Amino acid sequence: AQSVTQLGSHVSVSEGALVLLRCNYSSSVPPYLFWYVQYPNQGLQLLLKYTTGATLVKGINGFEAEFKKSETSFHLTKPSAHMSDAAEYFCAVSLARQGAQKLVFGQGTRLTINP
Amino acid sequence: EADIYQTPRYLVIGTGKKITLECSQTMGHDKMYWYQQDPGMELHLIHYSYGVNSTEKGDLSSESTVSRIRTEHFPLTLESARPSHTSQYLCASSPSLKRGYNTGELFFGEGSRLTVL
Numbered sequence: 001a002q003s004v005t006q007l008g009s010h011v012s013v014s015e016g017a018l019v020l021l022r023c024n025y026s027s028s029v030p031p032y033l034f035w036y037v038q039y040p041n042q043g044l045q046l047l048l049k050y051t052t053g054a055t056l057v058k059g060i061n062g063f064e065a066e067f068k069k070s071e072t073s074f075h076l077t078k079p080s081a082h083m084s085d086a087a088e089y090f091c092a093v094s095l096a097r098q099g100a101q102k103l104v105f106g107q108g109t110r111l112t113i114n115p
Numbered sequence: 116e117a118d119i120y121q122t123p124r125y126l127v128i129g130t131g132k133k134i135t136l137e138c139s140q141t142m143g144h145d146k147m148y149w150y151q152q153d154p155g156m157e158l159h160l161i162h163y164s165y166g167v168n169s170t171e172k173g174d175l176s177s178e179s180t181v182s183r184i185r186t187e188h189f190p191l192t193l194e195s196a197r198p199s200h201t202s203q204y205l206c207a208s209s210p211s212l213k214r215g216y217n218t219g220e221l222f223f224g225e226g227s228r229l230t231v232l
Contacts, residue, residue, distance in 0.1 A: 032219040043121075043205055043223035044158075051219065090158065094219045102148075102173070103221060105158040 002027045002093045006106035014114045019078040021109050023091030031093045033074040035065055038088040086113045118142045121206050121224035128196055129232050136191045136227045138206035145211045147189040152203040164189060196231045203228045
């Protein structure tokens with residue numbers, strides 16, 4: 001079975017600093033990987049996803065993530081944090097290629113941006 | 116702008132009441148899902164549906180039930196609510212591609228936050 005581990009339930013950075021949110025997965029077959037963001041009192045919004053092809057994936061709001069098979073990682077980065085980036089971030093993995101698409105989520109990382 | 120809608124957004128009720136959380140999507144997606152999100156933020160799949168008249172239990176056991184009579188509608192029902200049901204419930208949907216595969220992206224509603232006193 002697949003699983004996702006997000007290192008650090010809380011991450012705090014200064015405005016303008018690098019954002020790095022860590023995600024490691026376990027999977028017996030090549031996974032599909034996702035990062036979602038959740039703002040207060042809202043649902044989840046897709047930031048970016050990796051399915052096949054280029055391992056460096058660019059998403060919305062200046063975020064990007066790199067799929068590293070050898071490290072089973074899919075860390076999320078942004079060069080310069082903005083106050084509006086404060087939110088909860090979820091990494092997710094899926095193996096399903098047919099039928100219902102069941103995502104397994106990590107426990108989430110709360111990102112705080114300090115002025 | 117969201118194409119998947121959940122109502123109510125917030126609900127506070129007493130123990131023993133029957134409640135239905137509504138979820139509708141206008142994207143024509145075949146697959147729909149309910150996730151439960153605990154106060155500690157983790158999400159767990161409790162129900163999903165491949166299409167009309169299809170419902171399956173998810174990875175987390177839940178006393179709730181679901182139905183899928185129409186493609187666009189996937190309501191969740193609790194016959195007798197208890198304080199342990201207090202949580203946020205997130206509905207999601209995903210499209211099917213022609214070959215039956217999809218890229219995995221789920222589209223989420225804004226959630227229904229349930230508090231049972």
